[in-house]
Amino acid sequence: MKETPWWYLFLWGIGFSLFKIFFSLKIEGDRKILKKGAAIIVANHRSYLDPVVLALLVPRRMNFMAKEELFQNTIFGWLITKLGAFPLKRNRLDKKAYQRAIEVVKEKKLLALFPEGTRSRSGKLGNFKEGSIRIALHLKVPIVPVVIRGTGKALPAGARFIKLGKIRLKVGRPILPDSFSGEKEKRIKSILRILREEMIGMGANR
Numbered sequence: 343m344k345e346t347p348w349w350y351l352f353l354w355g356i357g358f359s360l361f362k363i364f365f366s367l368k369i370e371g372d373r374k375i376l377k378k379g380a381a382i383i384v385a386n387h388r389s390y391l392d393p394v395v396l397a398l399l400v401p402r403r404m405n406f407m408a409k410e411e412l413f414q415n416t417i418f419g420w421l422i423t424k425l426g427a428f429p430l431k432r433n434r435l436d437k438k439a440y441q442r443a444i445e446v447v448k449e450k451k452l453l454a455l456f457p458e459g460t461r462s463r464s465g466k467l468g469n470f471k472e473g474s475i476r477i478a479l480h481l482k483v484p485i486v487p488v489v490i491r492g493t494g495k496a497l498p499a500g501a502r503f504i505k506l507g508k509i510r511l512k513v514g515r516p517i518l519p520d521s522f523s524g525e526k527e528k529r530i531k532s533i534l535r536i537l538r539e540e541m542i543g544m545g546a547n548r
Contacts (some may be wrong), residue, residue, distance in 0.1 A: 346403045371513030376400045380450045380483045386546045387456035388494030404454045405446045466547045479519045487514035489544040
C-alpha cells in the first residue's frame with residue numbers, strides 16, 4: 343500500500359489552506375528530515391486540535407497513537423484509522439499498540455507521539471512517558487521535537503467551540519539515539535532530559 347494516497351494529499355492541502363487562512367498557521371524550523379524515511383515526532387499536547395495541526399507539518403501520512411475511546415464510534419473510528427491513527431489503551435501497558443508503533447517505524451514511516459499521554463490543562467509540559475525513547479533506541483531512528491503553540495487558546499480542554507487565533511509549529515533539532523552511550527536506562531534518562539530542555543527552550547511552556 344502506498345504510504346500517502348492521493349486522497350490524503352488532497353485533504354492535507356485543504357487542511358493546510360484552512361489553517362493558514364483562519365489560524366495564520368506558521369511553521370518554523372527545518373523539516374527536511376521528515377520528508378522521507380522513519381522518524382519519531384514528539385510534541386507537546388494542549389488541545390484536541392494538536393493531532394490535526396501536527397499532521398500539517400509535511401504532506402506525508404502521519405501515524406498517531408490515539409486513545410481507544412475514540413474508536414468506539416464506528417464511522418469516526420474508521421475515519422481516523424484511514425488518516426493514520428491506531429488505538430492505545432491508556433493507564434496500562436498496551437503491548438499491541440507498542441508493537442504497532444514499532445511496525446510503523448520499521449516501515450520507514452512517520453510516528454507522532456504526545457509523550458505527556460494527555461492534554462496539559464496548565465499549559466506547561468507534564469511528565470514524559472518513556473515509550474517514544476525506547477522505540478527510538480531500539481530501532482535507531484531520530485526523535486524530532488515539535489512545539490505547538492496556540493491550540494490551547496483555540497480549543498482548550500473542556501471547550502466546546504473553536505476560537506480563531508494564531509497557531510505556530512516549531513521543529514527542533516533531531517535527537518539521534520546513536521549519539522548517546524552507556525547503559526540503556528541511563529541513555530533513556532539522558533534523552534528524556536535533553537528532549538524536555540529542547541522543547542522548553544522552543545517555547546513549550548509559554
